[in-house]
Amino acid sequence: MDNSKRRFLKGCGGVIAGMSVYTVTQPPQANTAEQVSELKYAMVHDENLCIGCNACEDACRKVNNVPDGVTRVNIERSGPFGEYPNQSYRFSRHSCQHCEAAPCVKVCPTGAAYIDEETGIVAVNEDRCVGCQYCIAACPYQIRFINPETRVADKCDFCQQTQLSEGLLPACVLACPTNALVFGNLKDPASALVKTLKSKPTYRDKVDLGTRPKLFHVRTIDGEIVL
Amino acid sequence: MSITNRYGVVLLYIVWFVLLWVSFPSHSFAKETKTIADSACLKCHKRNGQMLGLHANEGLALTCEDCHGEKGKHPRKGTAIITFGAKSDTPVKTQAEQCLACHDHQLLAVANWTHNVHAKGVSCGQCHQLHPEMDPALLLLGSELSQSCAKCHLTDI
Numbered sequence: 288m289d290n291s292k293r294r295f296l297k298g299c300g301g302v303i304a305g306m307s308v309y310t311v312t313q314p315p316q317a318n319t320a321e322q323v324s325e326l327k328y329a330m331v332h333d334e335n336l337c338i339g340c341n342a343c344e345d346a347c348r349k350v351n352n353v354p355d356g357v358t359r360v361n362i363e364r365s366g367p368f369g370e371y372p373n374q375s376y377r378f379s380r381h382s383c384q385h386c387e388a389a390p391c392v393k394v395c396p397t398g399a400a401y402i403d404e405e406t407g408i409v410a411v412n413e414d415r416c417v418g419c420q421y422c423i424a425a426c427p428y429q430i431r432f433i434n435p436e437t438r439v440a441d442k443c444d445f446c447q448q449t450q451l452s453e454g455l456l457p458a459c460v461l462a463c464p465t466n467a468l469v470f471g472n473l474k475d476p477a478s479a480l481v482k483t484l485k486s487k488p489t490y491r492d493k494v495d496l497g498t499r500p501k502l503f504h505v506r507t508i509d510g511e512i513v514l
Numbered sequence: 515m516s517i518t519n520r521y522g523v524v525l526l527y528i529v530w531f532v533l534l535w536v537s538f539p540s541h542s543f544a545k546e547t548k549t550i551a552d553s554a555c556l557k558c559h560k561r562n563g564q565m566l567g568l569h570a571n572e573g574l575a576l577t578c579e580d581c582h583g584e585k586g587k588h589p590r591k592g593t594a595i596i597t598f599g600a601k602s603d604t605p606v607k608t609q610a611e612q613c614l615a616c617h618d619h620q621l622l623a624v625a626n627w628t629h630n631v632h633a634k635g636v637s638c639g640q641c642h643q644l645h646p647e648m649d650p651a652l653l654l655l656g657s658e659l660s661q662s663c664a665k666c667h668l669t670d671i
Contacts, residue, residue, distance in 0.1 A: 339627075340663035345656055364627065371619055372633030464664035 327407040327473040328445055329501040330460075331483050332380040335508060336467035339364050339378045346462030350449050357432045359383070359443040360459055368509060377507045380468075383430050383443040384492065384500030385409045391422035391431060391440075400440070403447070407473075407501065410444045413437060427493050428500075445470065473501070553578050558589070566647040581612050581644075598639030609637035628663075 339362055347353060347360050359382060366376035389409045392400045399415035400422050402408070416439035423431045423440065434441035446457040455461065460468045471480030489503040550565045555578045569576055579585060586593040596604045596612055610633075622629040632641075641651045641662070654662055 336669070338663060338667050340660040340667065342657070342660035342664065345660050349657070367623070367627070367630050371623075371630065374630040374633065376627065376631060462660075464667050465669045 324405045324407075325472075325474055326405055327501075328451075328470065329385070329407075329473045329480055329503065330445070330457075331469040331480060331487075331489060331503045331505065333467045333469070333483075333487070333505040334378055335505060336465045337362065337378040337380075337463075338465055338467075339376060340464065342462040342464060343380075343459035343468065346458040347443075347446075350446060350458035352436075353441070354434065354436050357434065357441070359430075359441065375509055377509075379504065380502065381428070381430060382502065383409060384428050384498065384502040385443075385445070387499035387501065388497060390425040390427060390496075390498060394421040394425040396421065406445075406447070406451075408445050408447050409442075410447060411440050411442065413439045416440050427496050427498060550576060550578070555585075562645075565645055567644045567649065569644045583612075598637065599643075600637075600640045602637070602639065606635065606637040609639060613638045 341362060344358055344360050344362065348355075348358065351359060353359055361381040363379045363381050364376050365379075367374035368377070369375055385408055387402075387407070389400070389402060392402055392409065395401075396419060397415045397417055399412045399417070401410060401412060403410050418433060418438055418440065420433065420440070423429075423433070431440050431442045433439070445451060446455075446459075450457050450461075457468075457470055460470045469480050469483045471478035473480065475481060483505075484503060487505045489505050491500045491503055494500070549572055550570045553563075556563045563578070565578075569581075581596070581598075583594055583596040586595070588595045596608060598604070598609050598612075602609065619629065619633065642649050643651070651662075
C-alpha cells in the first residue's frame with residue numbers, strides 16, 4: 288500500500304518536472320512564427336505634391352499629444368532654388384522609416400523597441416523603456432527623441448495607438464491637403480500605396496546601410512518640362 | 515519717520531503717477547491716422563475705406579492714391595483704380611507691384627519663405643489685409659497657418 292503510494296507520488300513528480308522542462312524549452316514564439324502576417328504598413332511621401340504647409344506635423348502633435356520642442360514628423364525644407372520670382376523649394380519628410388532591420392530594435396537592452404509582427408510597425412513599449420537613449424544613438428535617420436513628458440523614447444508609430452486602432456488612417460495622411468502622403472499595406476496589390484509605388488519612381492534614405500526602410504519618397508522634379 | 519516725510523513720499527507717488535499718465539497720449543491712434551482719415555475718398559468710402567492698420571500711421575504719410583493709384587475719372591467707368599484681393603479685376607502683377615514698391619522681396623522672404631513661391635501667381639491681398647487694425651494673416655499661428663494653405667492647395671481624391 289505504502290509502496291504504491293510512494294510510486295504514485297514519484298510518478299506525479301516526474302510528470303510535473305517533465306512538463307515544466309518542456310514548457311521552458313519550447314520556443315516562445317513557435318506558434319506565431321509560422322503565421323506570416325498579411326499586413327505590412329508603409330508610407331510614400333510625394334515630394335512633388337508636398338507644399339511644406341506643416342499640416343502633417345500639426346495634426347500629429349495634436350493626435351499623439353507630442354509636446355512642443357520635439358516632433359515625430361518634420362518636413363525638411365531646402366531652397367530657394369532659382370532666381371526671383373521663379374523660385375521653388377524642396378521638401379522631404381523626416382520621420383521614422385519603420386526599417387525591416389531596425390538598428391534601434393537591435394540595440395535596445397530592455398526590448399522596449401520592437402517590430403510589431405502583425406503590422407511591421409517599429410514601435411516603443413513605454414513601460415519597458417528605461418530612457419538609456421541607445422536607440423537614439425543607433426538610429427541612422429536620427430528621428431528618435433526622449434519625450435520630455437513621459438521620459439521615454441518616442442517616435443512615429445504610424446499612429447498605431449491613436450488612429451489605426453480605430454480604423455483610421457494616420458493623422459498626417461488625413462491632414463495633408465494635397466494628398467502627398469500615401470499610407471497602406473505593402474502586401475495588398477490593390478492598395479493605393481502599392482499602386483503609387485508601381486506608378487512613380489521612388490527612393491528610400493540610406494538603403495546602403497541595410498536597414499530596409501519602409502518610408503518611400505518620390506523625388507522632386509523642378510522646373511518646366513523642356514522639349 | 516516724521517509725518518512730513520511720510521506725506522512727502524505720498525506726494526512723490528502722486529506726482530510720479532500723474533507724470534506716467536500724462537506721458538501716454540490719449541487718443542494717440544486717432545491722431546496718427548488723422549491725415550488718411552480726412553481723405554476726400556472717405557466721403558463715399560466711409561465703410562470700406564476706413565484705414566485702421568499700420569499703414570495709416572502718420573509717419574508713413576500714405577494716401578489712398580499711393581496704393582490704389584490715381585483717382586482719374588473714378589467713380590465713372592474706365593478708370594485705372596487698383597483694387598486688391600482675390601476678387602479684384604486688377605492683374606495680380608499690378609497688385610503685387612504696388613506693395614513691392616516699398617517692400618523688398620528679399621526681406622519678405624526672410625519674414626516668410628512662402629512669399630517666394632507665391633511671387634508670380636498670387637497677389638499680396640489674397641493673404642494680407644491692410645485696412646483692419648491688425649492684418650489677419652499675421653495672427654495665424656501653428657495649425658491655423660497650415661490650414662490657411664489648404665484653402666487653395668486642396669486636392670480631392
